[in-house]
Amino acid sequence: MALPQDQIPLLALPIEELPGQGYRRGQLAAWLYAKGARQWDEMTDLPKALRAEWAEQYRISEFTEVAPFPSQDGSVKYLFTLLDGQKTEAVYMPYLNRKTICISSMVGCPAGCTFCATGRMGFGRNLTAAEMLDQVLFAAYHQQHAPREIRNVVLMGMGEPLLNLENVFKALERMLHPEGLAMSPRRITLSTVGIPRGIYKMAEWGLEVRLALSLHAPDDETRQRIIPTAHRYSIAEIMEAVRHYYAKTKRRITLEYTLLKGVNDHDWQARALAQHFRGLSVHMNLIPWNPWEGAPHQGTPRAQILKFAAILEQQGIPTSVRWSRGRDVGAACGQLALKQPA
Numbered sequence: 001m002a003l004p005q006d007q008i009p010l011l012a013l014p015i016e017e018l019p020g021q022g023y024r025r026g027q028l029a030a031w032l033y034a035k036g037a038r039q040w041d042e043m044t045d046l047p048k049a050l051r052a053e054w055a056e057q058y059r060i061s062e063f064t065e066v067a068p069f070p071s072q073d074g075s076v077k078y079l080f081t082l083l084d085g086q087k088t089e090a091v092y093m094p095y096l097n098r099k100t101i102c103i104s105s106m107v108g109c110p111a112g113c114t115f116c117a118t119g120r121m122g123f124g125r126n127l128t129a130a131e132m133l134d135q136v137l138f139a140a141y142h143q144q145h146a147p148r149e150i151r152n153v154v155l156m157g158m159g160e161p162l163l164n165l166e167n168v169f170k171a172l173e174r175m176l177h178p179e180g181l182a183m184s185p186r187r188i189t190l191s192t193v194g195i196p197r198g199i200y201k202m203a204e205w206g207l208e209v210r211l212a213l214s215l216h217a218p219d220d221e222t223r224q225r226i227i228p229t230a231h232r233y234s235i236a237e238i239m240e241a242v243r244h245y246y247a248k249t250k251r252r253i254t255l256e257y258t259l260l261k262g263v264n265d266h267d268w269q270a271r272a273l274a275q276h277f278r279g280l281s282v283h284m285n286l287i288p289w290n291p292w293e294g295a296p297h298q299g300t301p302r303a304q305i306l307k308f309a310a311i312l313e314q315q316g317i318p319t320s321v322r323w324s325r326g327r328d329v330g331a332a333c334g335q336l337a338l339k340q341p342a
């Protein structure tokens with residue numbers, strides 16, 4: 001039997017290139033993406049000999065170990081060990097009318113945002129398309145859902161997806177494919193800290209997935225203090241890319257903004273922030289900062305969060321406050337750092 005790392009990852013293959021021809025290939029796609037099989041034995045309508053042959057050449061799972069950490073609010077953080085021993089995380093979040101999974105696109109992250117525990121870890125490596133897809137498939141399996149019951153995927157876990165464009169694009173293709181996860185593009189959100197060339201690429205792709213922009217400050221000086229890699233692209237360059245994206249796609253852009261006490265939460269910053277988005281269709285999610293050990297920040301008090309939101313609203317920016325889930329198990333926004341909760 002070939003070792004898993006020597007086998008071809010099935011989830012890395014475009015659906016049309018899965019092994020088997022016609023009917024058999026369709027059966028395999030259905031087992032993987034519609035029924036969520038994680039073992040060859042489960043694929044009972046495929047001939048035994050064929051399963052044995054494929055099991056030699058192909059692997060289904062990308063993880064050697066998975067540790068789930070349930071939060072009191074119903075979310076579950078998954079800590080995945082990959083075949084090379086590296087680790088990454090995803091968070092499953094059930095809501096009344098939908099099930100969402102937040103997946104990672106990297107091990108760690110090179111952006112180094114000072115308010116984010118993942119940024120503190122540094123960069124491990126890019127995840128492959130198969131490793132991204134398997135986060136969704138494993139969470140569905142563990143929650144006893146068929147994979148297609150997971151209707152919402154957000155790429156907001158570890159990593160900057162637009163710095164891993166090729167693999168992210170392949171994973172999105174499998175999520176959208178009718179024989180894959182058959183997801184609606186409007187239910188997939190890709191969150192970026194602002195990589196202009198990636199935003200231009202997204203405009204070109206023509207996949208109707210949602211773009212979420214995390215500017216985190218309205219001025220370059222503050223931004224560079226909290227996002228060390230921000231000196232590579234000015235806000236003006238990012239906004240030029242965003243305006244191009246909007247002109248091309250006409251799709252509403254989600255904005256994410258983590259509020260840090262005394263850093264980016266002043267009234268003038270709310271007004272300045274609103275100026276950037278004049279003429280665009282946007283929705284702002286303000287994210288109260290989620291604490292982690294050793295962080296050099298404090299969260300903005302609730303009263304100022306609400307005032308910041310009110311100023312944005314007055315300036316014509318529809319705004320919500322997103323109170324994160326999974327804080328008790330280190331699963332909330334900005335807390336992912338491969339830590340096992342006590």
Ligand code: SF4
Nearest residue numbers: 109111113116119159
């Ligand atoms: S906030 Fe996002 S881009 Fe910044 S370090 Fe964390 S994961 Fe990376």
